Amino acid sequence: MYSDSTHLKANANKNKFENIEVTQTPKSYLRELDEAVAADREAHGKKALREKDESPTPPTKNIKSSTTDPESGFMHRDGKPKGFFYLDHRTVDSKANIITDVFVTPGNVNDVEPYIDRLKTQIDKFGFEVETVGLDAGYNVANICRKLHEMEINGAMGYRRGCQQKGKYAKWKFKYLKEWDVYICPERNYLEYYKDICYEFTKTDAGKEIYARRKETIERSFADSKELHGLRYCRMRGREKVSEQCLLTAAVQNIKRIATLLHRRCSSVPYRFLLIFRKFGSA
DSSP: OEEEEEEEEOSSOTTOEEEEEEEOOOOHHHHHHHHHHHHHHHHTTOOOOOOOOOOSSOOEEEEEEESSOTTSEEEOOTTSOOEEEEEEEEEEOTTTOOEEEEEEEETTSOTTTTHHHHHHHHHHHHOOOOOEEEEOGGGOOHHHHHHHHHTTOEEEEOOOSOOOSTTOOOGGGOEEETTTTEEEOTTOOOOTHHHHHHHHHHTSHHHHHHHHGGGGTHHHHHHHHHHHHOTTBOSSOSHHHHHHHHHHHHHHHHHHHHHHHHHHHHHTSOHHHHHHHHHHTTO
16 A cells, blocks of 8 residues: 655635644654553563653644635645645555545644554455555654554655754664663654664565555556646635545546556457457356
8 A cells, every 4th residue: 555645725825814822732642652661661670750740731832724714734844835735645555556545634734643544444444454555754753663563564665864854853862772672762752663674674675666666656646636637726615625626536536547447458358258258248
């Protein structure tokens, strides 16, 4: 399975907004990381770490909210245009490039947040027996690597050689704890070795081949949706209606793709055998 996201320009004027204060909720995976650390310390006969002092009032941050389409999100990524956008998170299969999942979020939602839930949704809904996933470097975070390992799924992922982004940590800031055989970062992330597992698989011949096919699968799927079906811009407002546009676009792409595959399959069969099949196929 190949997954990625693309930004869709919201049907909203980027100059019409208001600044609002929103509560910052801690990411669920941070709690899971703390629980994993506690279990690891207990297994090694160590005392539990002192609990963090929780502030009585949760932290807040100031964000831009569109007055035209409040459900969109203000995006300002490096190399991307600034403004109000939605993100179309999409998954395709590796064999036929059929779109298997579409999930829309505001443009200011990180790609990694909905990924594992959407992968599990497809496995539960369609009964997929997923062996490997192909993802770009944006998904190469400890939590996703750990979840894939627990689900016994290989990850062929891109990776960043260095890190100069604000709020990110370079490799030299990680400390190795010999007694625990783990690395720890300044924010108590002890699970970096899961990323090493994905890295080692990506460097294998199979991993390289799988990752290289991203441009033929998910990237091609997004290119077709934008070039041939006008999915660069949102026609309507609100997440529900934008989801409708994305889902209908995916349905059209799938219909065309399936028709092409069936045509190729039929073209590879000699004409006389096709006549025989049509005559006696229902017998």
